Amino acid sequence: MSEQWLEQIKWNADGLVPAIAQDHQTGRVLMVAWMNAEALSLTVQENRAIYFSRSRQKLWRKGEESGHVQQLHDIRLDCDDDVILLSVEQLGGIACHTGRENCFYKTLKEGEWVAVEPVLKDPKTIYEK
């Protein structure tokens, strides 16, 4: 496979771009993570979201521990070629490590960030056996 589509992307100084995962049905923004070229290439090959963990400095196959895999429906690139938008099916209905549907659960109310989305599952039961 030609890698021209990968070369078109304007990776940052660390070789990464932000990737937004959006629920393909509800349109909800689930999370944002980062991808390097390998992660993006594998995402397309395996038809599931694979990120690059900046904290662990390695590939992160979303759902590898939790089972909360993100199956790929569509992949978009923005006008500046430096942000990826994934349309996904979120298996298990939980994208966030806090056990919530999505990571954007805090809203600004009267000068404070307030959690307004419910925890659907105790994170301990997601990541521990």
Next chain:
Amino acid sequence: MSEQWLEQIKWNADGLVPAIAQDHQTGRVLMVAWMNAEALSLTVQENRAIYFSRSRQKLWRKGEESGHVQQLHDIRLDCDDDVILLSVEQLGGIACHTGRENCFYKTLKEGEWVAVEPVLKDPKTIYEK
């Protein structure tokens, strides 16, 4: 006003965080830009999206030239405190400088990025008088 809500945010080494603008009605992801603390503070104060332009290194009041202002409906922060999600009303129905509704108009088809969203307005008529 207390600035504690601003201090909670984990700005990157350049003092920025990515901000996603999402249409408050359709859920469409319109664009991603960057904010510094001043941009975010002004966004809340003025109830419209104000970004920080990395290329111009100054505040960018979205719509200041085009009239395509993004009126703020809700503002969210993610679990890692390093990504902002704006729910907005996109005046003029065009977020992208290419004259399209949104910036994510390229999809990956058979190993190539292909534009699949229509140009609604000639960019020349948006930015020139």
